[in-house]
Amino acid sequence: MTAPLTPPPPPHEPSPGDAWPSPGAHPGAAAFQGAAPHDAGHGQDGPGMKTELREAAVITVVVALLGAALGLLWLWLAPRVPLVGEAVDDNWVVYLKDTEGEQAVGVDGTFVLLALACGAVSAAAVFAWRRRGGVPLVVALALGGLLGSLLAWRLGVWLGPGQDVVARARAAGAGVTFSAPLKLSAKGALLAWPLAALLVHLGLTALFGPRDPEPYGQGPFPKDPYGAPLG
Numbered sequence: 001m002t003a004p005l006t007p008p009p010p011p012h013e014p015s016p017g018d019a020w021p022s023p024g025a026h027p028g029a030a031a032f033q034g035a036a037p038h039d040a041g042h043g044q045d046g047p048g049m050k051t052e053l054r055e056a057a058v059i060t061v062v063v064a065l066l067g068a069a070l071g072l073l074w075l076w077l078a079p080r081v082p083l084v085g086e087a088v089d090d091n092w093v094v095y096l097k098d099t100e101g102e103q104a105v106g107v108d109g110t111f112v113l114l115a116l117a118c119g120a121v122s123a124a125a126v127f128a129w130r131r132r133g134g135v136p137l138v139v140a141l142a143l144g145g146l147l148g149s150l151l152a153w154r155l156g157v158w159l160g161p162g163q164d165v166v167a168r169a170r171a172a173g174a175g176v177t178f179s180a181p182l183k184l185s186a187k188g189a190l191l192a193w194p195l196a197a198l199l200v201h202l203g204l205t206a207l208f209g210p211r212d213p214e215p216y217g218q219g220p221f222p223k224d225p226y227g228a229p230l231g
Contacts, residue, residue, distance in 0.1 A: 052137065056139065061144070064147035064148045066118060067149060067151030068151060070149070070151075070152035071154075072159075075155075075160055080103065082177045083165060083177070083178055084097045084176065085174065085178075086174045104183075107183065107185070115149055116192050116193070117196075118148065118193050120196050120197070122144070122193075122197050123196070123200035124200060127201055132209070138198065144197075145195075146190065149189075149190040149191075157183070160181055160182030161180065
């Protein structure tokens with residue numbers, strides 16, 4: 001007498017945990033929920049090239065105009081370089097009052113620190129307004145920062161003490177201290193703003209920018225009743 005055959009296992013009914021996640025239900029989709037309000041109307045691929053170029057032009061102009069604020073802050077916060085003049089054979093000679101002073105270095109250092117701060121602020125503002133990257137946006141930040149630095153430099157020099165130090169020495173009198181014209185000795189300081197803007201924006205985009213969705217989510221692959229992966 002033979003033993004009864006073992007009945008076959010019932011057909012497997014997939015449980016909710018075995019189902020493949022829907023394209024919009026995986027965790028990668030949550031990254032787009034924190035998009036900036038300006039990006040809400042665009043699709044996953046972002047705006048078109050014409051829109052990006054138009055936005056880049058606006059960013060360039062706005063960032064460049066912020067250079068006026070940098071110029072005023074530089075004029076206000078930069079240390080003054082003291083000069084004195086004296087008459088020698090009916091000619092005026094102007095020289096530094098403190099030959100070992102570091103005020104001239106402080107003038108350049110003040111400009112660099114303020115430019116770095118402006119670069120960080122402008123990059124953070126642009127990222128908050130437009131969280132998607134793109135070549136036009138990055139170029140706009142760099143170009144606007146450079147133009148803003150140039151505007152700040154020329155505005156500070158123009159509003160600062162006069163450039164004719166001999167005439168000012170005569171007006172002040174022999175041995176009387178007066179301030180030297182505002183001068184940016186290290187022209188490389190003009191690159192501080194665009195470099196800071198690019199680095200800060202790159203860091204913010206890498207940390208908080210939108211992510212591409214994972215194809216299968218982050219959970220384990222579904223398996224059949226015998227433990228083998230499906231598909």
